[in-house]
Amino acid sequence: MKFQAIEHSLRKHQTRRKIPKIALVVALTILLSAISIYSPSTQFNTKKASKLPSEFDSAEEPVKSTAPSGVILEACRNEHDGSEPCNHRESGVEDRKVTKEDEEEPPSLKAEQVEVTKSAEIEAQGSQEEEYCDLFSGEWVPNPEAPYYTNSCYGIQEHQNCMKYGRPDIEFLKWRWKPDGCELPIFDPHQFLELVRGKSIAFVGDSVARNHLQSLMCLLSRVLYPQEISNSTDENRQWEYQGYNFRMSIFWAPYLVRSVEITGPKDRTRSFSLYLDEFDENWTTKIEEYDYVIINAGHWFFRPTMFYEKGNLVGCQYCPQENVTRLTTYFSYQRAFRTAFGAINSLQNFKGVIFLRTFAPSHFENGTWDSGGNCPRTRPYKRNEAVLEGYNLELYKIQLEELRIAQEEGRKRGLRLRLFDATKAMLLRPDGHPSVYGHLPDQKLELPRDCVHWCLPGPIDSWNDVLLELLRREESDKPVT
Structure with a gap:
């Protein structure tokens, strides 16, 4: 719809949020270490990503809310043991621990690892690429x-x-x-x-x-x-x-x-x-x-x-x-x-x-x-x-x-x-x-x-x-x- 497109374009610039640098550096370090051990001959594709993927880029219906009606904070706590709060999708790049399954996978990287690697490369190159966060769609918690x-x-x-x-x-x-x-x-x-x-x-x-x-x-x-x-x-x-x-x-x-x-x-x-x-x-x-x-x-x-x-x-x-x-x-x-x-x-x-x-x-x-x-x-x-x-x-x-x-x-x-x-x-x-x-x-x-x-x-x-x-x-x- 025309109205949806207008709304999305108006919000696009001012809803940008930079990807946390620490998370990217840690992720890159882990990946490089893993690759040097298991696949020393693997070559990374260093081509710069044109835009980081984000599930928040699509325009939202302006007149009706579609997200769950429950309070996000409470839902988040219910998914965990309740000992501490959590933040869903806060950075767009999840922290990820190396598991046994990771150690056994072939030298070709999983898709999500590739995306993390691209993100780290972009940050290392001083790029201004950012993911989008819409400040104006949400709920009261x-x-x-x-x-x-x-x-x-x-x-x-x-x-x-x-x-x-x-x-x-x-x-x-x-x-x-x-x-x-x-x-x-x-x-x-x-x-x-x-x-x-x-x-x-x-x-x-x-x-x-x-x-x-x-x-x-x-x-x-x-x-x-x-x-x-x-x-x-x-x-x-x-x-x-x-x-x-x-x-x-x-x-x-x-x-x-x-x-x-x-x-x-x-x-x-x-x-x-x-x-x-x-x-x-x-x-x-x-x-x-x-x-x-x-x-x-x-x-x-x-x-x-x-x-x-x-x-x-x-x-x-x-x-x-x-x-x-x-x-x-x-x-x-x-x-x-x-x-x-x-x-x-x-x-x-x-x-x-x-x-x-x-x-x-x-x-x-x-x-x-x-x-x-x-x-x-x-x-x-x-x-x-x-x-x-x-x-x-x-x-x-x-x-x-x-x-x-x-x-x-x-x-x-x-x-x-x-x-x-x-x-x-x-x-x-x-x-x-x-x-x-x-x-x-x-x-x-x-x-x-x-x-x-x-x-x-x-x-x-x-x-x-x-x-x-x-x-x-x-x-x-x-x-x-």
Whole structure:
């Protein structure tokens, strides 16, 4: 399917993981020793392998999960004596002891030995050949050590402080994201700060972008609190981590394109005019100086909106006017991302990396946000319990397609546009939202049950496990575009 091919191509570069050197050296030593004893005349084929074999190279079905529903960690322990954990397929090359059967085999090597030998040759030659590990396909597994900060972190806003407002369960804190083909390290604040020393990161988007930034700040608070260096009274703010010369900013841009509010903030629906072919200069004129930029957009596109192109009204969504063409969220979403990526590709001096963090689904059940919907679950879904479908799937497909188009254009200028896929992982976390625990019971708020944002601490902290790994790969792989 076309969609599957697009998804796989977007992930291909940024899911590379180098084969451990120690394992390869050991394997090569054993094989060379065995061959020198049993077959001194055997000659190796030293032709460089074009690509290491990997069972994780094939594209996965984007809308349905096919792996076993059980927790990998527990399944792994059940296969062993239970005395220690194990990691399936962690390196792609299994450790292998020499057995009696090995000693008796003829000089011609087994197929798997040949592959190990090729891998060792590649490593010895200084090759950059790597196997692929998709960070974005996996499941949530128990993590008894979490969380890694408390709800007293200064960066947490009241409506995300679930423990303060009486959430009775804590199991939602005790999970980590486990990709299928590798281990994803838990976020290390020391490593992160060293990696970004002298650099800068900007978050561009809506309140979920702010949620992400706050999680990152709280994880880093175990080492250092930042100093705010902006004097802004709105959502656009900037911080510096002194001693590391690291700067972090957020730019408020829920639509990514130029927008004008039609109704006041007291209006429950808050209607907007969207100029779908015009850059939002609130962020497009400021990101050139940043090393990393993470953009997102999603939930705001369901509000009442008037759509403009070339200065002309071309349609609307949920508008009262009878003589205006009715258009859908998908119409505005596609055009907004096309324009946003066009703005990025038009930047003359930008040398950094753009990450598109994909749409994180909400989890309202038994109604919408304004009709009694709620998210009362206390455990993640297993991967076979939830399917990406409906508007979540459509928005996700639009994002992947627009990123693909933007990458093709950006590649001509050496720009790096990457995928940060949060959609599949967060589809499985209906338990991670504030729900009714983002305010006092007697408070009357616009969003009485919040199934959009994420509790802090909470599942969104895993986004920064992924972010650190993505930054590691970019720093070790800069020449590749």
